[in-house]
Amino acid sequence: MSEQSSATTATTTSGKTPVDFWFDPLCPWAWMTSRWVLEVEKVRDIEVRWHLMSLAVLNEDKLDDLPQEYRELLEKKAWGPVRVVIAAQQEHGPEVLGDLYTALGTRVHNQGEGIEKEVVARALEDVGLPASLMDHWDSTPYEKELRASHKEGIDKVGQEVGTPVIAVPGADGEQIAFFGPVVTPAPKGEEAARLWDGTLMVASIPGFYEIKRTRTKGPDFSNL
Numbered sequence: 114m115s116e117q118s119s120a121t122t123a124t125t126t127s128g129k130t131p132v133d134f135w136f137d138p139l140c141p142w143a144w145m146t147s148r149w150v151l152e153v154e155k156v157r158d159i160e161v162r163w164h165l166m167s168l169a170v171l172n173e174d175k176l177d178d179l180p181q182e183y184r185e186l187l188e189k190k191a192w193g194p195v196r197v198v199i200a201a202q203q204e205h206g207p208e209v210l211g212d213l214y215t216a217l218g219t220r221v222h223n224q225g226e227g228i229e230k231e232v233v234a235r236a237l238e239d240v241g242l243p244a245s246l247m248d249h250w251d252s253t254p255y256e257k258e259l260r261a262s263h264k265e266g267i268d269k270v271g272q273e274v275g276t277p278v279i280a281v282p283g284a285d286g287e288q289i290a291f292f293g294p295v296v297t298p299a300p301k302g303e304e305a306a307r308l309w310d311g312t313l314m315v316a317s318i319p320g321f322y323e324i325k326r327t328r329t330k331g332p333d334f335s336n337l
Contacts, residue, residue, distance in 0.1 A: 129160040133288075135266030135278040136214060137168045138194050139186075139228050141332045142295050143277040144218040148337055149296055150279070152305035159281075163210035165202065166263040166276050167195045190228050193250040197233055199259040200249040201242055212240045223334045283317060291316045298333040 134150060136143045150161055169191035176184050194217070201209050216236040226232045234247050249255070266278040269290035280290035291312070300308055315321055 129158050130282060132159045132161050133164060133266075133280040134161055135164045135166040135262075135276060137166055137191070137276045138198065138214060138217045138221060139168055139191050140276045141222050141334075142293075142297075143275075144222045145297050145299050145332050145334075146277045146279075146294065147214065147218070148299040149294075149305055149308065152299065152301045153309040156302065156306045157309060161211065163207070163214060164262050164266055165195060165198055165210070165259065166266045166278065167191065167259060168275060169195065170260060170263045171267065171272070171275060193230060194228055194233050195259060196249045196251075196253040196255070197237070197246050199255045199262065200246050200253050201237070202262075203255045203258055204246070205242060209240065209242065213237070213242065216240050219337075222332070223337050281313065289313070289316050295328070297330070298336050301336075 132150060132154075134147060136147060138144075153159060154161055169187050172179060172187055176187065179187070198210070198213060198217075201213055213236065216239040217233065220226045220232050220236055220239075221228050226235075230247070230250060233250075234244060237244060237246055253259070266280075267274075269280055269288065270278050270292050274292035278290060278292055280288045283289040294308065294312055296308065299305075315324065
């Protein structure tokens with residue numbers, strides 16, 4: 114079993130600045146943000162390290178307060194994928210998470226195949242991971258590890274947000290962590306870099322809490 118990369122390490126083995134990114138493969142907004150961060154990786158001296166969090170875990174104590182459609186989504190479709198992903202990470206190392214997330218997100222979000230069991234199985238095949246990982250769909254001995262990974266991310270930003278969570282080293286060595294940004298479509302090139310630089314500038318201000326505007330449309334996957 115491989116241990117997950119520590120999200121408190123100040124540098125990566127490549128010497129680049131680590132960007133720790135927590136995702137749930139169910140979330141289309143986390144998917145958009147993840148594609149943006151990969152664009153930033155091309156133009157800034159950063160290295161993304163992937164971690165798993167779970168919307169099912171986040172909301173398990175407040176299901177009765179959620180809209181019925183979202184509650185049913187969490188109950189019926191949120192657990193299986195994260196169980197399979199945490200099993201992949203535990204049995205094959207954290208380095209498989211990036212490619213597996215890309216395979217999952219491409220099928221689930223870009224191609225509109227949905228977060229179904231057979232779709233997750235095809236994503237495993239896409240990246241050369243064994244089909245036996247699907248044995249974890251209904252239950253997994255790695256639930257403790259799943260919850261620990263989730264807690265590590267969500268504790269950095271608080272229980273009132275969701276996925277994605279991003280953490281980067283601050284000037285004083287302490288991590289700066291934030292939810293989001295929620296962005297659609299995912300910017301590329303210099304536009305991606307400008308958003309990154311601005312996000313870090315805002316997030317590094319002591320006492321900064323929130324910036325938000327009304328969302329008028331859903332995620333745009335057309336340029337991915």
